Amino acid sequence: MAVTETNLGLSTQSDFSRRNAGESSSTAPWHAQVPVGYWVVGFVLLLMPAFASDFMLFQIFGWTFILGMIALSLMFLAGYGGMVSLVQMTLAALAGYCMAIFGTSAIETISLGWPWWVAIPIALIIAVIFGTITGALAVRTEGIYTIMITLAIASAFFYFTRQNYVIFNGFSGFNGVLPPNLFGIDWRGPKAFYYLTLFWATLSFLVVVYVSRAPFGLALQGVRDNPRRMAALGFNVNAHRIAAYSFSALIAGVAGILLTWQSAQISPGTAGTGPVIDILVIAVIGGLNKPIGPFIGAFIYVLLKTFAIDVLISLGLSGDRFQLLVGISFLLIVFFSPDGVLGLWERWRASRNRDPLLDAGEDRLS
Amino acid sequence: MSVQETGMERSTSVAERLSATGTANALELRGVSKYFGALAALKDITISVAPGERRAVLGSNGAGKTTLFNCITGDFLASEGTVRFFGEDVTEFAAHERIRRGLRRTYQISLLFTGLTVIDNVYLACCGVSRGRFSFIRARRNDALMATAEDLVRVVHLEDSRDTLVANLSYGQQRQLEIAMALSGAPRFILFDEPAAGLSPTERSELIEILTGLPSHMGYIIIEHDMDVALRVSETVTMMHNGAIFKEGKPAEIEEDAEVQALYLGGGHE
Numbered sequence: 001m002a003v004t005e006t007n008l009g010l011s012t013q014s015d016f017s018r019r020n021a022g023e024s025s026s027t028a029p030w031h032a033q034v035p036v037g038y039w040v041v042g043f044v045l046l047l048m049p050a051f052a053s054d055f056m057l058f059q060i061f062g063w064t065f066i067l068g069m070i071a072l073s074l075m076f077l078a079g080y081g082g083m084v085s086l087v088q089m090t091l092a093a094l095a096g097y098c099m100a101i102f103g104t105s106a107i108e109t110i111s112l113g114w115p116w117w118v119a120i121p122i123a124l125i126i127a128v129i130f131g132t133i134t135g136a137l138a139v140r141t142e143g144i145y146t147i148m149i150t151l152a153i154a155s156a157f158f159y160f161t162r163q164n165y166v167i168f169n170g171f172s173g174f175n176g177v178l179p180p181n182l183f184g185i186d187w188r189g190p191k192a193f194y195y196l197t198l199f200w201a202t203l204s205f206l207v208v209v210y211v212s213r214a215p216f217g218l219a220l221q222g223v224r225d226n227p228r229r230m231a232a233l234g235f236n237v238n239a240h241r242i243a244a245y246s247f248s249a250l251i252a253g254v255a256g257i258l259l260t261w262q263s264a265q266i267s268p269g270t271a272g273t274g275p276v277i278d279i280l281v282i283a284v285i286g287g288l289n290k291p292i293g294p295f296i297g298a299f300i301y302v303l304l305k306t307f308a309i310d311v312l313i314s315l316g317l318s319g320d321r322f323q324l325l326v327g328i329s330f331l332l333i334v335f336f337s338p339d340g341v342l343g344l345w346e347r348w349r350a351s352r353n354r355d356p357l358l359d360a361g362e363d364r365l366s
Numbered sequence: 367m368s369v370q371e372t373g374m375e376r377s378t379s380v381a382e383r384l385s386a387t388g389t390a391n392a393l394e395l396r397g398v399s400k401y402f403g404a405l406a407a408l409k410d411i412t413i414s415v416a417p418g419e420r421r422a423v424l425g426s427n428g429a430g431k432t433t434l435f436n437c438i439t440g441d442f443l444a445s446e447g448t449v450r451f452f453g454e455d456v457t458e459f460a461a462h463e464r465i466r467r468g469l470r471r472t473y474q475i476s477l478l479f480t481g482l483t484v485i486d487n488v489y490l491a492c493c494g495v496s497r498g499r500f501s502f503i504r505a506r507r508n509d510a511l512m513a514t515a516e517d518l519v520r521v522v523h524l525e526d527s528r529d530t531l532v533a534n535l536s537y538g539q540q541r542q543l544e545i546a547m548a549l550s551g552a553p554r555f556i557l558f559d560e561p562a563a564g565l566s567p568t569e570r571s572e573l574i575e576i577l578t579g580l581p582s583h584m585g586y587i588i589i590e591h592d593m594d595v596a597l598r599v600s601e602t603v604t605m606m607h608n609g610a611i612f613k614e615g616k617p618a619e620i621e622e623d624a625e626v627q628a629l630y631l632g633g634g635h636e
Contacts, residue, residue, distance in 0.1 A: 215493040215501040222479050222490055229477040233494030234465035
């Protein structure tokens, strides 16, 4: 089985996690445990600036990595913890607001103008605290009620920031929120921003993969599958769930800072009801079970959001209907594959790999 | 909420609780009742189990045996009465608090993590009663918890299935895994809920071997329908009927008791 997989040169996340599961017993060096496909994707992403346009780097990939990270924070909660939270975009926006308020922006009457190395930790700490409080409220509920509570918190944040002018500067929010010129590089330059977002997206992806097999991640999956049993093993189920919210808030917070730098502004609309739900859409499109899913979902979402207008206009339709195209794509993917694009891909691989002599194999023969 | 409130009270009486620990019974239930609406699943149960004592609980279906376990471990809170574990009043404690004090249980219907491997299941059980339960660092080769988990896998003879997904284990193996998980950490007292149910005769004798081979300070209560198993692994027998204690005694006495035979042993052969 292992031989056929390597020969095919194809790899899926499931290979990856399977290998990780047996990690303590396998003797292969770490670079041999990562499937070939990951190396290929990694090199393509690293060399991307050599051939991709600035628009692709900054708008398409930069935005994909950022939205992917926010959706990844949701995937961590929903996939491993079984908790669907709609507050992730809000946590990202809160971190962005903190950058504008504690750091520098064009709204000098409010911004405190503290240096970035003070503002960033404060932004992340506040995002984590807010995430933890949200978690503490949300873990007392389950299923649809968790969604309702987190949606309520997200909506409250949206309306509060829109109406509060003293701290959040109301409807217009903050513009001119720029990354620091560290090492003399303009981090909003397309190439620099591409690598900046690629770095943080890769790091958060690897951390989530790693933590999923560490005691904390294993226990979280245990809590998802069987909270009662986990309590009978000595785990404080609610404390574990709340800690998962804190961890996801950290990822969302980092993404929120990057998001604010990308558009150089933060306003209530960043975390309006639409964007808040879009994060869920992204995670579901990609697949909620694997950490790579949110990034695939984000890529599809960004492509649709960016090019749907052009497609519609070229078909002679009004470009205003691009949301319709996004919605229809979402419906189709969820209808044909409840576990997202990733699930579609895995089923296709499974049917390809089926041995016609041993299994039924009708799919191949027909 | 109630758990946190009692947490406040508890901390004030640490000395008192510690002084009680030395001489106390492993488990002491006083007047424990459990109501589900109007239904009394447990009625005024009073039991004392000495440290290291091994006791079987018998009774027909619906006698309240599993409910008794649930009230002891905190899966449900008792409606009335007090539960003391090694002298400490744990009546209001959440399940995880009791487990961390050395109480363990297995479930009648295996509650395992079917998507994880055997070793991961046992490792999780070891994490639950250790400080490492929030660790973000993966277990290394020489990790102490992992080593304990490996030992436990060997104790229940599952070393050949170490990396098998639990979903792919046979029923008997799943029962063995349940026991391994109950032995994690430093258990002081274990509740076995029908560990032999559905096992083959060979697996049964293996189970008896495991149970009788436990260190002598490790007491347990075992719910068991199979009289062969129950009477061979226990020193005392408690008969339950309709949520109340019906009889207590030595295995031989219970086996010969006419009332018990009429109610339970005879009934089983009808």
